[in-house]
Amino acid sequence: MAIMTPLGLFVVSVLIAAFSRLLAEEIGDWSSWAIRRLIRTAVAWLPDNQRERFSEEWQSHVHEEPGRIGKLCSAVGFLTAAYEMAQTDEHNQIVEGWQQALAELVDCDSKTLEMTNEIEVTRDLPSREEIITMAVELRSLMSQFAELRGDLAARTAKVSCIPTTLTGKLLHGVRIRVLNEEFRDLTQHVQRRTARVNQIRTELRKRMEGRE
């Protein structure tokens, strides 16, 4: 019995050592698979044009990390990074679209103003009454544009920065999507109005050329 206890302890310790080694190898293989899988998932969340680059870059990043736990932690971090990068990309695209629409509005506004000023100073227009009616319609459209511009500018300013906190980021994502839906309706409205303004301007231009 006295011999059996040390022998038993020896056998148990050999078994534990063998099992630990097996477990370490298992965890090693499993972590490599998990890292590959995490990078692949994170990369799939990125915008199309960034996927190839970050797939390679993040593999290289993981390669530079010492230790399996460090590698695994970095790979988990890529998921949050990819989510945030995709959100930034979406934000930039949406805001860029809004800024472009605003610029188009400003351009249309200034051209129309030029045109109405020209009508005002030209006294000998043929069918002057009709032209003045058109000019009044133009002015009314432009005043509506001014309201739209103010609305668009306020919306763009509201989402100009992505918040730093996680809750803020999540809320920002929801808010920018809702605003973009509303903005799509507004854009269609603006496009219809712009088309009408352009039509009136072309007509006015023709008449004024006919006068010359």
Place this chain on the structure above:
Amino acid sequence: MATQPRITTQTIKVLAALMSRTQDGISGAEIGRTTSLASGTLYPILFRLEEAGWVESHWETEDPHELGRPRRRFYNITGLGAGEARRAFHEVVLPLKEFAWQS
């Protein structure tokens, strides 16, 4: 046109790491080690800085097969980024240091 990156303490750390290696560039993993920022925080900052034109990046020129590892991507601060980094340092970091010194 991308929106201007928000200047946070993490962004300043990243900019400082980039400013310390302006010649040959610095990889994302190295910036992470220098700044102690996790990958989940670091890459969105680098992404925003690159979108805003404050930072540019390039692949290392060596063949990955010869190196026996994936290629590294090196980040460099641009002239615009360096100017903005200096401005952020003067506007954010220095006043905070003065405040800490006075209190």
